Amino acid sequence: MTQVFYSKEHEWVRIERDGLATIGITTHAQNALGDIVFVELPEPGRNVAKDEACAVVESVKAASDVYAPLEGTVVENNNDIIEDPALINKDPEDAGWFFRMRLADPGAVSDLLDKAGYDKFLEGLA
Amino acid sequence: MKTPLDGLHRELGARMVEFAGYEMPLQYAGIIAEHTACREGAALFDVSHMGQAEISDPLAFEALVPGDISGLAPGKQRYTLLLNAAGGILDDLMVANLGSRIQLVLNAGRKHADIAHLTAHGVAVTPHFERGLLALQGPRAAALLPEGAALKFMEAAEFAIGGLSCVVTRSGYTGEDGFEIGCAGADAEPLARLLLSRGAVPAGLGARDSLRLEAGLCLYGNDIDETTNPIAAGLNWAIAKKRREAWNFLGAEPVRAALAQGPAQKLVGIKLQGRAPARSGASIHNASGESVGHVTSGCFSPTLNQPIALGYVRADCAAEHTPLDLIVRDKPLRGSVAALPFVPHRYAR
Numbered sequence: 001m002t003q004v005f006y007s008k009e010h011e012w013v014r015i016e017r018d019g020l021a022t023i024g025i026t027t028h029a030q031n032a033l034g035d036i037v038f039v040e041l042p043e044p045g046r047n048v049a050k051d052e053a054c055a056v057v058e059s060v061k062a063a064s065d066v067y068a069p070l071e072g073t074v075v076e077n078n079n080d081i082i083e084d085p086a087l088i089n090k091d092p093e094d095a096g097w098f099f100r101m102r103l104a105d106p107g108a109v110s111d112l113l114d115k116a117g118y119d120k121f122l123e124g125l126a
Numbered sequence: 127m128k129t130p131l132d133g134l135h136r137e138l139g140a141r142m143v144e145f146a147g148y149e150m151p152l153q154y155a156g157i158i159a160e161h162t163a164c165r166e167g168a169a170l171f172d173v174s175h176m177g178q179a180e181i182s183d184p185l186a187f188e189a190l191v192p193g194d195i196s197g198l199a200p201g202k203q204r205y206t207l208l209l210n211a212a213g214g215i216l217d218d219l220m221v222a223n224l225g226s227r228i229q230l231v232l233n234a235g236r237k238h239a240d241i242a243h244l245t246a247h248g249v250a251v252t253p254h255f256e257r258g259l260l261a262l263q264g265p266r267a268a269a270l271l272p273e274g275a276a277l278k279f280m281e282a283a284e285f286a287i288g289g290l291s292c293v294v295t296r297s298g299y300t301g302e303d304g305f306e307i308g309c310a311g312a313d314a315e316p317l318a319r320l321l322l323s324r325g326a327v328p329a330g331l332g333a334r335d336s337l338r339l340e341a342g343l344c345l346y347g348n349d350i351d352e353t354t355n356p357i358a359a360g361l362n363w364a365i366a367k368k369r370r371e372a373w374n375f376l377g378a379e380p381v382r383a384a385l386a387q388g389p390a391q392k393l394v395g396i397k398l399q400g401r402a403p404a405r406s407g408a409s410i411h412n413a414s415g416e417s418v419g420h421v422t423s424g425c426f427s428p429t430l431n432q433p434i435a436l437g438y439v440r441a442d443c444a445a446e447h448t449p450l451d452l453i454v455r456d457k458p459l460r461g462s463v464a465a466l467p468f469v470p471h472r473y474a475r
Contacts, residue, residue, distance in 0.1 A: 034141075034332070060157040060158060060428065061425070085401070
């Protein structure tokens with residue numbers, strides 16, 4: 001069974017069976033951004049530090065950085081959202097994933113929130 | 127501050143943002159959906175944050191603007207500029223001759239300064255900032271407002287809509303046919319509900335900005351400000367022929383000089399390749415890599431499905447099709463100068 005974790009920067013991290021982490025932005029994040037029209041993703045092979053700005057999403061109105069929720073090496077990015085950025089609005093927590101990475105420290109996921117913790121964090125923002 | 131439609135915005139699920147001291151709707155369903163509704167149907171915008179005011183002496187007012195105001199016939203509307211002594215733009219505004227009086231519509235962020243400026247120059251002006259102002263825009267606007275059928279583009283009249291007294295002009299800020307409707311603050315909500323019931327789609331400031339940018343219309347504070355000579359902004363058409371004879375308005379000499387010599391910088395439209403937009407502040411380089419200007423407004427155009435921008439460039443880089451690089455996140459985005467408007471105007475002339 002896969003496990004999903006969340007950051008306070010509104011990214012989700014899904015630990016896959018092969019041990020890789022898939023990263024995307026949450027439903028809350030895409031809703032706050034509005035219609036997404038462009039995305040720039042980190043290239044495979046790039047090493048990213050925790051909290052490093054490594055992707056950019058542009059809505060009609062504004063640009064926003066997306067931060068790496070954990071340290072690791074990017075192994076793949078999602079060409080589908082480059083071709084069709086609106087996919088991030090339509091299906092943010094599945095088909096609208098951003099990139100996959102090999103975590104430098106798989107144990108570091110314990111620094112992130114679980115679903116219940118993230119939902120509680122969102123309530124605190126409201 | 128809140129407009130008279132604040133409760134309605136919240137009821138309609140708007141995402142509210144602060145703009146010029148007002149809590150305004152940024153979007154309801156989404157910027158692209160609202161933008162498309164305006165290009166294909168009819169959209170309703172709350173623009174009550176803008177300042178309505180009245181003057182009675184067009185000649186005194188004319189000394190402060192380059193437009194032909196004394197020649198503005200009853201029932202007609204005109205765009206003009208308040209200029210400072212250096213020829214800089216203090217505000218851009220709409221002026222409508224309602225017969226008994228002349229109505230001004232001022233930018234929200236400038237309205238108090240405008241009143242002070244007019245008063246200081248001896249122009250008697252009565253602000254009516256408590257009034258509501260709605261913009262009904264789009265190719266179906268006329269079908270939704272049969273009461274306004276007699277008006278043509280840039281005409282103004284007073285009549286009732288649903289029993290509510292309104293000051294209506296056939297104009298707007300989207301490039302589409304449409305109306306701007308002023309009313310008493312208390313009438314704004316029933317009027318908005320009436321227009322929504324006729325099929326208008328509520329639209330927020332997000333769509334208003336992308337629509338005006340596609341239409342090549344300047345936004346005060348972004349594309350023009352107190353340091354902008356109207357000629358650099360391409361507003362030559364706002365300097366009335368009659369006023370070019372006497373040059374008897376505040377700031378006339380710098381405007382005359384810019385017309386005679388040509389401005390050092392010009393506001394141009396830029397279409398970008400790819401999908402990444404360039405925003406206000408992005409540096410503009412020419413093909414040899416020299417910095418030749420900067421972006422003042424930029425967005426992703428929902429109609430053209432590509433990024434567009436307005437920016438000032440060195441006059442020798444302003445010709446249509448001139449290749450330019452816009453620097454975003456330290457990388458060049460390739461683009462070229464495009465004719466304005468980006469999307470053709472469809473006014474009911």
